[in-house]
Amino acid sequence: MSASAAATADGFEELYGAAPEGVWAAPGRVNLIGEYTDFNDGFVMPLALPHTTVAAVSRRTDGVLRLHSADSPQGVVRLDSASLAPGSGAGGWAAYPAGVVWALREAGHAVGGADIHVTSTVPTGAGLSSSAALEVATAAALDDLYGLGLSPADLAVLAQRAENEFVGVPCGIMDQMASACCTEGHALYLDTRDLTQRQVPFDLVAQGLRLLVVDTGVKHELGDGAYAERRAGCEAGARALGVRALRDVPYAELPDALARIEAAGQPESVVRYVRHVVSDDARVERVIALLDAGEARATGETLLEGHASLRDDLRVSCAELDLAVEASAAAGALGARMTGGGFGGSAIVLAEADAVERIAKAVESAFAAAGYPAPRIFEATPSRGAHRLR
Numbered sequence: 001m002s003a004s005a006a007a008t009a010d011g012f013e014e015l016y017g018a019a020p021e022g023v024w025a026a027p028g029r030v031n032l033i034g035e036y037t038d039f040n041d042g043f044v045m046p047l048a049l050p051h052t053t054v055a056a057v058s059r060r061t062d063g064v065l066r067l068h069s070a071d072s073p074q075g076v077v078r079l080d081s082a083s084l085a086p087g088s089g090a091g092g093w094a095a096y097p098a099g100v101v102w103a104l105r106e107a108g109h110a111v112g113g114a115d116i117h118v119t120s121t122v123p124t125g126a127g128l129s130s131s132a133a134l135e136v137a138t139a140a141a142l143d144d145l146y147g148l149g150l151s152p153a154d155l156a157v158l159a160q161r162a163e164n165e166f167v168g169v170p171c172g173i174m175d176q177m178a179s180a181c182c183t184e185g186h187a188l189y190l191d192t193r194d195l196t197q198r199q200v201p202f203d204l205v206a207q208g209l210r211l212l213v214v215d216t217g218v219k220h221e222l223g224d225g226a227y228a229e230r231r232a233g234c235e236a237g238a239r240a241l242g243v244r245a246l247r248d249v250p251y252a253e254l255p256d257a258l259a260r261i262e263a264a265g266q267p268e269s270v271v272r273y274v275r276h277v278v279s280d281d282a283r284v285e286r287v288i289a290l291l292d293a294g295e296a297r298a299t300g301e302t303l304l305e306g307h308a309s310l311r312d313d314l315r316v317s318c319a320e321l322d323l324a325v326e327a328s329a330a331a332g333a334l335g336a337r338m339t340g341g342g343f344g345g346s347a348i349v350l351a352e353a354d355a356v357e358r359i360a361k362a363v364e365s366a367f368a369a370a371g372y373p374a375p376r377i378f379e380a381t382p383s384r385g386a387h388r389l390r
Contacts, residue, residue: 127345
């Protein structure tokens, strides 16, 4: 049993007076390419981080749901699983596991009460999907304990419903699918329309490369309306073009599509959002082709293009993210871009192995010169999705 599993199990026993029935883990993620494409039925390419949320869980027969996080000063949150509903009073971090219980019950699964204690090494507010890791760890535990027989993709869909309908964040499916379905040493090429997936080998070490994460320390909050506004804008663009989703707009036809949106009287912001989504879908396909050809180094230019689109068209970057990308590129990185929902959070940097130290120092120096707090920089090693630890 890993140290994190043992510590979480010990914390559970101290809280609830008995050992847990089991311990489960689900990872955070970074997204290599394909941002804001998932709720447009498009393509994404995330990979799981070694950072995980660990949940120690036992069933209860009285319908009571008790929730505790080692990272929250809130204490144990006690809820009635049968009374859970959106807006029913479960707030803060506890809304995420409570929402999973609600989503499972809404889907007709015979899930009762539970005692849950969680610990996490996934940085919160860093754009690394700490919320999805919490949801998926909870879902995996309840699936095992209640013998539901759900697939990893099933768990991801239910976790997304919890976040959309119970928590109230209109996220796409990427984060939950990454946390549930990624495999070690691979990136996940996902079609978010039909959830078909392919595990793409992503062994950068063997190619003398590294993928760094630069956590800017700027906390982001997707529930503040900016994310929802962009989703609504994308949906308005799809309606103006008469398509089910922006995924259905061919990249070759993008100039004509943008002209049609303008002619339909849509706001300038909608034009920008559509341009980003359609071009980012094309960037995912470009990166896939390069990786399949063994040309990981050549993906760097596409990462930089993706950041420029997120910064200028979608406008979800921030000064710290831009600085991380610019400083990395100036220090010799092959490519870099913000990852995740933006408005803060993290950037990824593709680099030669022997350039990692130089790039990290350049980013740290740039942040210091700008008067920003020091960023946290670490390597993203493609890791496994949700699994049982004991």
